[in-house]
Amino acid sequence: MKKQPVIKLIFPPLWDIDLPYLSLPQLSSYLLKYNIANNCFDLNLFFWKQLSTRKNLEKFYVWLQEIAINSEIHTDVDINLKNYILVKDYVKLEFDVFFITIMNENHIVNEKIRELLLLFWFNSNTKKYQRFHNVSLDDIPLYFYHDRYYFNSSLSKYAQNSKDIEFLLNDKSENPYYKFYESVFDNITDGECSFYGLSITGINQVIPAFTLAKMLKEKYPNVKIIFGGAWVTQLAAKIAKNPSLFKDVDYFVVGEGEKALYKILTGNIEVISNVLMLKDGKIMNSKAPDYVDLDDLPPPSFIDYDLNSYDIKNTLPYQSSRGCSWGKCTYCSYHILDPFYRKKTKESIYRDLDTLIHKYSTEYICFVDSELNKERLLSISDVISYLKRKISWRGFSKLEKDLTFDVLSKASENGCDFLIWGMESGSDNILYKIRKGTNIKIMENVLRDAHHAGIHNRVCVMYEIPEESDTDFNHTIDFLKRNINYIGSMSFSQFTLEFNSVMFNKMNIIPDNENELLIGYPLEKRETSYREKLERLFLQIGGFI
Numbered sequence: 083m084k085k086q087p088v089i090k091l092i093f094p095p096l097w098d099i100d101l102p103y104l105s106l107p108q109l110s111s112y113l114l115k116y117n118i119a120n121n122c123f124d125l126n127l128f129f130w131k132q133l134s135t136r137k138n139l140e141k142f143y144v145w146l147q148e149i150a151i152n153s154e155i156h157t158d159v160d161i162n163l164k165n166y167i168l169v170k171d172y173v174k175l176e177f178d179v180f181f182i183t184i185m186n187e188n189h190i191v192n193e194k195i196r197e198l199l200l201l202f203w204f205n206s207n208t209k210k211y212q213r214f215h216n217v218s219l220d221d222i223p224l225y226f227y228h229d230r231y232y233f234n235s236s237l238s239k240y241a242q243n244s245k246d247i248e249f250l251l252n253d254k255s256e257n258p259y260y261k262f263y264e265s266v267f268d269n270i271t272d273g274e275c276s277f278y279g280l281s282i283t284g285i286n287q288v289i290p291a292f293t294l295a296k297m298l299k300e301k302y303p304n305v306k307i308i309f310g311g312a313w314v315t316q317l318a319a320k321i322a323k324n325p326s327l328f329k330d331v332d333y334f335v336v337g338e339g340e341k342a343l344y345k346i347l348t349g350n351i352e353v354i355s356n357v358l359m360l361k362d363g364k365i366m367n368s369k370a371p372d373y374v375d376l377d378d379l380p381p382p383s384f385i386d387y388d389l390n391s392y393d394i395k396n397t398l399p400y401q402s403s404r405g406c407s408w409g410k411c412t413y414c415s416y417h418i419l420d421p422f423y424r425k426k427t428k429e430s431i432y433r434d435l436d437t438l439i440h441k442y443s444t445e446y447i448c449f450v451d452s453e454l455n456k457e458r459l460l461s462i463s464d465v466i467s468y469l470k471r472k473i474s475w476r477g478f479s480k481l482e483k484d485l486t487f488d489v490l491s492k493a494s495e496n497g498c499d500f501l502i503w504g505m506e507s508g509s510d511n512i513l514y515k516i517r518k519g520t521n522i523k524i525m526e527n528v529l530r531d532a533h534h535a536g537i538h539n540r541v542c543v544m545y546e547i548p549e550e551s552d553t554d555f556n557h558t559i560d561f562l563k564r565n566i567n568y569i570g571s572m573s574f575s576q577f578t579l580e581f582n583s584v585m586f587n588k589m590n591i592i593p594d595n596e597n598e599l600l601i602g603y604p605l606e607k608r609e610t611s612y613r614e615k616l617e618r619l620f621l622q623i624g625g626f627i
């Protein structure tokens with residue numbers, strides 16, 4: 083008989099549904115190793131599924147047609163007008179064809195439809211916002227970190243300070259997540275479960291997560307709520323000063339979650355590290371994380387996941403290392419929040435991948451390591467060759483000197499078909515300033531060699547980096563044009579000053595009390611045409627923004 087779960091691990095909306103997010107399957111398998119029964123629930127996927135039921139899509143279809151009929155575009159669709167124009171041909175289809183088209187495209191055609199579907203859901207479930215409704219997309223890059231998608235429906239603009247969070251938790255008519263959770267509450271809760279663990283990766287999940295915590299506490303006052311994830315880790319110092327955030331949340335796990343969660347669940351509270359909790363009205367501060375030995379981690383468990391429901395099929399995420407082996411880029415906070423680079427041995431990777439391949443019929447592995455350096459690329463290649471299975475894989479990397487043609491060819495021969503490169507700039511001056519540890523000559527060589535080895539190169543570019551002059555930016559454009567034959571796709575984003583990064587600390591920015599939970603800091607607005615220039619190249623090269 084299946085054991086009653088002690089904890090339900092939940093991944094709240096709003097996020098994309100490309101793949102299952104790795105944090106919960108990894109925590110789940112670790113707890114199972116120590117006989118702690120648990121259950122994972124991808125509430126984000128569930129949310130999207132609810133939005134794309136036939137009944138809801140019927141209403142959505144009528145709503146889209148109304149917009150099409152009105153020559154005067156709805157004021158609440160203004161900011162999504164671009165999206166509407168891109169998808170308007172769908173509305174010309176008969177509903178059944180529209181429905182089938184959408185379902186065949188994995189139930190939501192693309193990002194554009196997704197945003198409109200969200201806006202429709204949001205407008206049908208809430209009264210109009212007084213303060214923040216319909217923030218213009220043009221304002222997003224500076225103010226909302228990693229949040230260009232879904233910002234209006236995730237209510238992330240309310241997640242920048244605890245007062246706004248509280249406001250939305252107290253006003254059900256302003257917060258559509260209440261209505262959503264009420265309609266599906268039995269799907270979310272789990273009988274006698276005494277703990278709920280919510281993983282918050284980005285600001286888009288903050289309001290949905292706090293709303294759920296409040297509802298769980300109201301219905302089951304004795305359950306304990308645990309929050310973890312990158313958002314908690316980034317803001318630990320601020321959370322530690324803010325008792326109001328502990329109203330419905332008993333523990334905030336800072337950094338790595340495995341050991342902390344185990345200790346909370348086994349009542350080992352006194353020896354706990356990297357956890358914030360309220361005791362006698364005071365917040366107990368976190369100590370250094372108790373790091374897990376990566377080779378002790380069992381392969382992630384996806385048994386609770388409906389893997390066919392994700393956009394990318396037959397693919398699973400996997401992490402072979404934590405931290406970053408380079409750890410010097412001045413705009414990045416990752417290496418500061420997780421300062422110890424650790425990696426799994428080839429034997430552990432072999433054991434894990436062998437399990438994933440056999441248990442879940444995986445054909446493609448998406449490595450989510452922060453950076454696959456030479457050693458990682460070679461180790462993974464060895465493992466794939468020992469597995470003697472046709473497996474393809476991809477990951478993130480940095481264009482650095484020791485990624486020679488031989489290294490890249492070996493990776494390619496062993497299934498690597500796609501690398502995402504954090505290129506950032508095509509100016510040596512800027513690369514030096516942000517401590518990228520490379521230069522344009524090296525970058526060109528690596529891109530060319532990877533391309534000739536048969537790997538798709540996706541480059542990620544940042545613009546309006548502090549101190550980036552027009553000359554620097556033009557070097558970036560020239561670089562991209564010069565190497566266009568080697569670049570398979572690109573993405574670009576406006577520079578955001580990351581809280582906790584070396585650059586942030588150097589700039590001595592005093593966080594504004596009104597936005598104490600901000601992670602990406604606005605810099606002075608610059609009037610440049612960088613974005614338009616990159617957009618033009620993007621249309622030529624292709625890729626994702």
Ligand code: SF4
Pocket residue numbers: 406407408409410411414415416417452453480504
């Ligand atoms: S940007 Fe990437 S390579 Fe640079 S320090 Fe951060 S994680 Fe490491």
